[in-house]
Amino acid sequence: MTERHSGDGEERSDAEVDSALTDALRTRPMDPRALARMREAVAHEWRASVATEHRPLRSRRWLWTSLAAAVAISTLTLGWFAWPVTAPVSFGSIARSETGDVEVRSALVLHHALHAGDVLRTGDKFTAQGPTLVALSSGGTLRIAGNSVVEITSATEIRLERGMIYVDKPPALGGSGRLRVLTQAGLLEHLGTAFEVLSEGQKVRVRVREGRIRMHTGSSDVVADAGTELLATPDREVSQHPIPTYGGDWLWVAALTPDYDIEGQALLGYLQWVTRELGQRLEFADAHAREVAERTILHGTVRGRAPLDSLANVLATTTLAYELRGDTIWIQSPP
Amino acid sequence: MYESDRALVARMGAGEQRAFEEFFQASAPRLVAYASRRSGLDVASVEDIVQNTLIKAVRNLAGYRGEASLLTWLTQICRHELADFSRKAARRPGHDSLDEPDVVLRLSQQLLAPTQFEPAAAADAESYRGAVIRALNSLPERYALALEAKYGDGLSVDEIAHLLGLTSIAAQSLLARAREAFRERWLEDSDDRLNGIAQYD
Numbered sequence: 001m002t003e004r005h006s007g008d009g010e011e012r013s014d015a016e017v018d019s020a021l022t023d024a025l026r027t028r029p030m031d032p033r034a035l036a037r038m039r040e041a042v043a044h045e046w047r048a049s050v051a052t053e054h055r056p057l058r059s060r061r062w063l064w065t066s067l068a069a070a071v072a073i074s075t076l077t078l079g080w081f082a083w084p085v086t087a088p089v090s091f092g093s094i095a096r097s098e099t100g101d102v103e104v105r106s107a108l109v110l111h112h113a114l115h116a117g118d119v120l121r122t123g124d125k126f127t128a129q130g131p132t133l134v135a136l137s138s139g140g141t142l143r144i145a146g147n148s149v150v151e152i153t154s155a156t157e158i159r160l161e162r163g164m165i166y167v168d169k170p171p172a173l174g175g176s177g178r179l180r181v182l183t184q185a186g187l188l189e190h191l192g193t194a195f196e197v198l199s200e201g202q203k204v205r206v207r208v209r210e211g212r213i214r215m216h217t218g219s220s221d222v223v224a225d226a227g228t229e230l231l232a233t234p235d236r237e238v239s240q241h242p243i244p245t246y247g248g249d250w251l252w253v254a255a256l257t258p259d260y261d262i263e264g265q266a267l268l269g270y271l272q273w274v275t276r277e278l279g280q281r282l283e284f285a286d287a288h289a290r291e292v293a294e295r296t297i298l299h300g301t302v303r304g305r306a307p308l309d310s311l312a313n314v315l316a317t318t319t320l321a322y323e324l325r326g327d328t329i330w331i332q333s334p335p
Numbered sequence: 336m337y338e339s340d341r342a343l344v345a346r347m348g349a350g351e352q353r354a355f356e357e358f359f360q361a362s363a364p365r366l367v368a369y370a371s372r373r374s375g376l377d378v379a380s381v382e383d384i385v386q387n388t389l390i391k392a393v394r395n396l397a398g399y400r401g402e403a404s405l406l407t408w409l410t411q412i413c414r415h416e417l418a419d420f421s422r423k424a425a426r427r428p429g430h431d432s433l434d435e436p437d438v439v440l441r442l443s444q445q446l447l448a449p450t451q452f453e454p455a456a457a458a459d460a461e462s463y464r465g466a467v468i469r470a471l472n473s474l475p476e477r478y479a480l481a482l483e484a485k486y487g488d489g490l491s492v493d494e495i496a497h498l499l500g501l502t503s504i505a506a507q508s509l510l511a512r513a514r515e516a517f518r519e520r521w522l523e524d525s526d527d528r529l530n531g532i533a534q535y536d
Contacts, residue, residue, distance in 0.1 A: 024467035025487030
């Protein structure tokens with residue numbers, strides 16, 4: 001037989017119930033470092049998700065100017081797309097799709113979903129449901145914010161219908177790696193560069209992070225260097241503003257960084273990759289620190305890690321340390 | 336009814352950093368507490384679940400229409416995440432691979448014996464807490480949320496009223512009914528366990 005304790009059964013008073021609930025429901029506060037990590041991950045996702053709705057651009061003459069712009073764009077589009085359609089060729093492949101599918105509509109199949117590893121071809125028009133990384137057949141990457149619509153009009157040209165993209169064509173690719181971007185405001189050509197394009201209705205924003213951009217608006221050409229933002233409004237006016245090439249506004253780009261294979265690579269090459277991905281400069285405190293970076297060979301993997309995240313881990317295995325100083329990543333030997 | 340929550344979501348949708356900070360600071364700790372209480376999972380799993388919950392929420396901010404409080408909406412997503420985690424856990428092999436660095440770290444942390452550990456007392460405490468959690472989980476969701484808000488989060492009646500979209504008087508009444516329902520379920524749980532033990536006596 002079992003004896004019932006005084007705390008059991010009908011004898012339980014309000015005070016006992018209160019005490020039981022308080023004891024059982026009390027939880028320990030979350031570790032601040034874990035909370036910070038979680039905050040960073042959620043913030044990345046939030047920025048990428050709302051990227052296309054960031055910084056709404058205003059115009060008072062919306063109706064008339066959008067009509068005029070539409071006519072102009074149609075003219076430009078007809079001019080640029082005048083050549084005959086040929087068999088689809090590979091434009092690139094989906095390296096990573098953070099959320100959801102990439103829905104594509106091509107000449108052959110209507111509305112099917114693509115996943116990591118699938119190929120994108122000329123003639124495809126696709127909607128990235130979430131942040132997506134595309135490895136381009138011609139070299140470099142195309143990073144696409146969620147809810148963006150892109151049409152691949154040729155092997156060297158895309159049309160951004162809606163949303164935000166980031167084109168990264170390292171200078172080493174040369175002229176063969178050029179990619180033109182057609183927007184509502186005109187055509188963008190680059191000279192070995194990394195740049196971001198936001199298209200919202202008839203308004204377009206271009207932010208140049210590296211190299212140089214040329215924008216053909218139909219009536220004029222505008223050239224912008226790294227650290228410049230171009231703002232094109234429906235009345236075809238283009239204004240320029242200086243911008244930083246690093247910091248919070250570029251985090252969505254860092255979140256879609258392609259994987260870097262460190263195995264057997266020199267630390268210096270890895271550091272140059274990290275600083276480029278973050279839009280920062282690399283500086284060494286002294287010649288010794290640079291020499292260590294040159295002769296240190298890395299092993300292991302940083303797959304799936306954001307650049308800054310991996311930097312901390314990689315340097316922890318070396319005798320070097322880093323410090324973020326504004327636009328510079330400062331590498332030094334500990335005293 | 337939840338104008339402030341809708342406004343917060345709208346500000347987030349517009350990309351306002353401060354709105355995101357308000358959202359995160361208000362939501363994350365409470366979701367962690369919620370997931371921890373409801374599941375009894377280890378800290379790392381709870382954090383993963385909450386992170387997934389928040390990521391799904393910020394990806395689908397347009398899905399929040401202000402029909403319930405933002406926290407209620409988030410807890411619904413969190414419940415799905417918890418259920419999903421349980422399903423996956425059930426399919427997972429019953430062993431951990433020491434080839435995975437995360438597993439090694441987690442296991443090594445579990446191997447650290449707490450100071451002044453008394454097995455019998457700990458088992459009693461765990462059993463007691465387990466009975467309370469079982470009773471709580473068997474309650475209607477609204478009752479459980481109200482009790483958690485009061486006893487777990489230490490919210491006032493007015494704050495609970497806002498959370499659940501009620502007047503203060505209605506919230507007070509709900510709390511009283513919730514506590515009574517809890518008392519009954521807790522008692523039933525104790526009786527069930529005692530009867531279970533008695534069968535073997």
